[in-house]
Amino acid sequence: MNAFIDFIMGPMVWVAFLIFILGLIFKMVLIIKDINARESYVYSYLTWKHSLRSIFAWMTPFLPQSTKQSPVFYSISYIFHLLLFIVPIFLMSHIVLINEAFQVSWVALDDGLADILTVIVILALVFFAIRRHMVPEVKYLTSYKDYLLLIIVALPFITGFLAYHQFFFYKAMVIAHVISGEIMLILIPFSRFSHMIVAPLTRAYMGSEFGNVRHAKDW
Amino acid sequence: MKPWKRKSINRETKMKQKVIFIGFILFLFTAVIAFSNTDEPEGLERLDNSVFENPHRPGAVFAHDDHNEIAQIEDCAVCHHVYEDKKLVEDESSEDSPCSECHSLKPTEENSISLSVAYHKQCKDCHFEENKGPVLCGECHIKE
Amino acid sequence: MANEIETKDEPTIVKEKNTDKAVEAGLARLTPQRIKSTINQVLQKETGPRFKAYVETCMHCGLCAEACLYFLSNDRDPAYSPAGKVKQTIWEMLEKKGEVSTDFLRRAVHIAQTECNVCKRCSMYCPFGIDVAYLMLMVRRICHKLEITPLYIQDTVNSHSATMNQMWVKEDEWIDTLQWQEEDAREEFENLRIPLDKMGADVMYSVIAPEPKFQAGLLYQAATIMHAAGVNWTMPSSPGWDNSNMAMFTGDNEISGRIARAFYETAARLKVKRIVMGECGHAFRSTYDVGNRWIGWAMPPFEVVHALEFYHELLTSGRITIAEKFKKTVTLHDPCNVSRGRGLHDMAREVTNMMCESFIEMTPNREHNFCCGAGGGVINCGPPYKGERMINNKVKAEQLKATGAEVLIAPCHNCHSGLEDIVHHYDLNMEVKFLGDLIYETMEKKIYKPGD
Numbered sequence A: 001m002n003a004f005i006d007f008i009m010g011p012m013v014w015v016a017f018l019i020f021i022l023g024l025i026f027k028m029v030l031i032i033k034d035i036n037a038r039e040s041y042v043y044s045y046l047t048w049k050h051s052l053r054s055i056f057a058w059m060t061p062f063l064p065q066s067t068k069q070s071p072v073f074y075s076i077s078y079i080f081h082l083l084l085f086i087v088p089i090f091l092m093s094h095i096v097l098i099n100e101a102f103q104v105s106w107v108a109l110d111d112g113l114a115d116i117l118t119v120i121v122i123l124a125l126v127f128f129a130i131r132r133h134m135v136p137e138v139k140y141l142t143s144y145k146d147y148l149l150l151i152i153v154a155l156p157f158i159t160g161f162l163a164y165h166q167f168f169f170y171k172a173m174v175i176a177h178v179i180s181g182e183i184m185l186i187l188i189p190f191s192r193f194s195h196m197i198v199a200p201l202t203r204a205y206m207g208s209e210f211g212n213v214r215h216a217k218d219w
Numbered sequence B: 001m002k003p004w005k006r007k008s009i010n011r012e013t014k015m016k017q018k019v020i021f022i023g024f025i026l027f028l029f030t031a032v033i034a035f036s037n038t039d040e041p042e043g044l045e046r047l048d049n050s051v052f053e054n055p056h057r058p059g060a061v062f063a064h065d066d067h068n069e070i071a072q073i074e075d076c077a078v079c080h081h082v083y084e085d086k087k088l089v090e091d092e093s094s095e096d097s098p099c100s101e102c103h104s105l106k107p108t109e110e111n112s113i114s115l116s117v118a119y120h121k122q123c124k125d126c127h128f129e130e131n132k133g134p135v136l137c138g139e140c141h142i143k144e
Numbered sequence C: 001m002a003n004e005i006e007t008k009d010e011p012t013i014v015k016e017k018n019t020d021k022a023v024e025a026g027l028a029r030l031t032p033q034r035i036k037s038t039i040n041q042v043l044q045k046e047t048g049p050r051f052k053a054y055v056e057t058c059m060h061c062g063l064c065a066e067a068c069l070y071f072l073s074n075d076r077d078p079a080y081s082p083a084g085k086v087k088q089t090i091w092e093m094l095e096k097k098g099e100v101s102t103d104f105l106r107r108a109v110h111i112a113q114t115e116c117n118v119c120k121r122c123s124m125y126c127p128f129g130i131d132v133a134y135l136m137l138m139v140r141r142i143c144h145k146l147e148i149t150p151l152y153i154q155d156t157v158n159s160h161s162a163t164m165n166q167m168w169v170k171e172d173e174w175i176d177t178l179q180w181q182e183e184d185a186r187e188e189f190e191n192l193r194i195p196l197d198k199m200g201a202d203v204m205y206s207v208i209a210p211e212p213k214f215q216a217g218l219l220y221q222a223a224t225i226m227h228a229a230g231v232n233w234t235m236p237s238s239p240g241w242d243n244s245n246m247a248m249f250t251g252d253n254e255i256s257g258r259i260a261r262a263f264y265e266t267a268a269r270l271k272v273k274r275i276v277m278g279e280c281g282h283a284f285r286s287t288y289d290v291g292n293r294w295i296g297w298a299m300p301p302f303e304v305v306h307a308l309e310f311y312h313e314l315l316t317s318g319r320i321t322i323a324e325k326f327k328k329t330v331t332l333h334d335p336c337n338v339s340r341g342r343g344l345h346d347m348a349r350e351v352t353n354m355m356c357e358s359f360i361e362m363t364p365n366r367e368h369n370f371c372c373g374a375g376g377g378v379i380n381c382g383p384p385y386k387g388e389r390m391i392n393n394k395v396k397a398e399q400l401k402a403t404g405a406e407v408l409i410a411p412c413h414n415c416h417s418g419l420e421d422i423v424h425h426y427d428l429n430m431e432v433k434f435l436g437d438l439i440y441e442t443m444e445k446k447i448y449k450p451g452d
């Protein structure tokens, strides 16, 4: 068993991160190549100024009109996305592992706090799922794939939470946690989670079209 | 309302959606129920972790003599090693002094291995190598 | 709802069968093979990474719904939400790899041509900035290639193709109309001229074909304003005078490009310094934003000035002075193609305030204004769709009613016609006016001389 744990907590972590990072880079390169080959005119309109203006406007909570009209959803979404990065990066257990492997470490969240934040992430995902089920215009767009995406993000958090509390099947839970975390990382470049890098691009283009050509705001 | 405009999602996907949705909720429910399950196992022998100012986890469970008997370790120096000038000193052991004498809480110039890392590596490296024994946080830091 | 609207006409019942003859005849001609190859050709060969990103990145979050007039007007029916419309068209075409039925296409052309104004309001509400209007235009492109474009709008495209104007206006008819308006206007302003083909003029004034066809009075008004302001202007006598472009809205990009080319070439032939155009939104979009791209210009080869901006210039520079301000309460509709499309909304307010005593803002406004529900080629699909159009405009009607204004300013032809329909259908008792109407009514009827 330890050999298997060694594998998923050693080489597989490398594999997962490499696929995650190289996958995103590869995706970015493909997009840029495709733009150069087929839609190079977008460069005539893209400007740094208007791209960044739009991206920052959309990152500012409650600046865009859309965020003012759906404050509950956006608040939860902002918090969810922030915690999605903060919790795993500043989690003590993760830092301990990294410290053992690379002799580097950084400030860690208090375990109790991390535990609460984990629950918040899970609740945010439950909210997304319920919203998908209840709000007609969202339900209309929803297929089982959308729930699948939510589950893929939820699993590392749920299993991590259960493992931390050592409620039951501790060993199996950690193994499930590590595997689900790796699956999530691997899937990011190949699923709609790639919005992580595509969103800034579409935003930049729309921001430039609106700002540069139409002299109007797009938020 | 124009009923023909509502394109009904076909039955099968609707079922699939329901099953996944309900499964998701059930899973969370179990998690919450499990919260209440907090029995402290009796008679665990733990390492003294009082050197740590603010321990994040309970002291690791470790029954020294039982461990060595099962693991068939007779030489103390296997674990209680001695280093001088960053080199292992053969045939010497350090079982009389606490680990914290050399390993401080934070890595230092002379000793880059902090106390917790020393413990973790000491146990886990061997357990991985032997393919036996606990290697996950909660296998040693059993909840109090 | 606070201001529930009572309808005057009975709401038209929409049947599954499309009453549009061209659509039905077109569908009858299609073969599965042709449908498949056309869809795949357009979706694979005529799109690029932008299309891919829009389709693959959409998180199905439904936030864009809040933006769309059609969704809000139909009691939040998800089938009318922007992403909902994409689901019913593009997503399914992609999923089925182009193997869709004629029933599907009947619905698709209905959605793309008459249930979306391609107003881009939704791109301001989607956190990713996904351009649903662009996707709907892609669907229109497919429908164009399958020859199932609705009859009335297709007819305007045919007219463009044959005559380079939208309304089958013949060359002599055009010149006759201008001369007739010139003659009439001379009773008011001695020596007024509508100079045709004046080489090197400062301004080429251009209009859309419905003006000479039905609304010649607008040419009269424009001529008096130009004359009073002492502008060195001209109008072309040859095809290329019409700045409208319905082909842009049917996905007939080839003709759209021809129209834009003829237009700029006319300006080039006359060696004018810049182009001023009448109060039309979609024509502005064509000449300022879309047509130019089709013939390889990132930005238009000429300075293109919308009437609204030109009036602003005339009023702030004092070339036109207001004799007496307009008394009735007015409200202003921001046409999406000049506000969201060019950021002229603040100028529109300044112009309005310079001419009118009491201006009432409608909400939402500026870039966020609701579309009139007529633009984007929707009104041009004609009578078969008018009943639905009125239902689809309920929210606009409520918005207008809430202002309580007596006069509604709409500096855009499509908006103007669409809003008149709304005002009539919902019995709003408002008078719809162009900015030019108001300038003509309130301006001092004297001729500008520098130094006055």
Ligand code: HEM
Residues within 6 Å of the ligand: A008, A009, A013, A016, A084, A087, A088, A091, A093, A094, A111, A114, A115, A118, A156, A157, A160, A161, A162, A163, A164, A174, A177, A178, A181, A182, A184, A185, B137, B138
């Ligand atoms: C890539 C491999 C990963 C490894 C090797 C790993 C390892 C661990 C370990 C050992 C624990 C501690 C369990 C305990 O305390 O007993 C843990 C907890 C946790 N991990 Fe991970 N993890 C990984 C990926 C992730 C990812 C991708 C996420 C989230 C996006 C994540 C979120 C969490 C959370 C939320 C907890 C529990 C925190 C709490 O409730 O206190 N992990 N992880």
Ligand code: HEM
Residues within 6 Å of the ligand: A074, A077, A081, A084, A128, A129, A149, A150, A153, A184, A188, A193, A195, A196, A197, A199, C059, C060, C061, C127, C128
């Ligand atoms: C910097 C990176 C990211 C940005 C800027 C971003 C932005 C967004 C935006 C704008 C949305 C649309 C709706 C909303 O506001 O929630 C969204 C939805 C979502 N994102 Fe992200 N995202 C990022 C990274 C990620 C990652 C790494 C994941 C998961 C691995 C993720 C998971 C999700 C999920 C599950 C939703 C859908 C929520 C729903 O079901 O409505 N995001 N994201």
Ligand code: SF4
Residues within 6 Å of the ligand: C067, C068, C069, C070, C081, C082, C085, C115, C116, C117, C118, C119, C120, C121, C122, C123, C132, C133, C136, C371
């Ligand atoms: S472009 Fe306008 S009309 Fe079309 S879906 Fe978007 S908001 Fe609705």
Ligand code: SF4
Residues within 6 Å of the ligand: A141, C057, C058, C059, C060, C061, C062, C063, C064, C065, C082, C083, C125, C126, C127, C128, C129, C130
């Ligand atoms: S708001 Fe954007 S991402 Fe969300 S459903 Fe609409 S188009 Fe898709």
Ligand code: SF4
Residues within 6 Å of the ligand: C117, C119, C281, C282, C334, C335, C336, C337, C338, C370, C371, C372, C373, C374, C375, C376, C412, C413, C414, C415, C416, C418
């Ligand atoms: S007619 Fe006017 S409001 Fe309507 S779509 Fe065009 S510009 Fe927009």
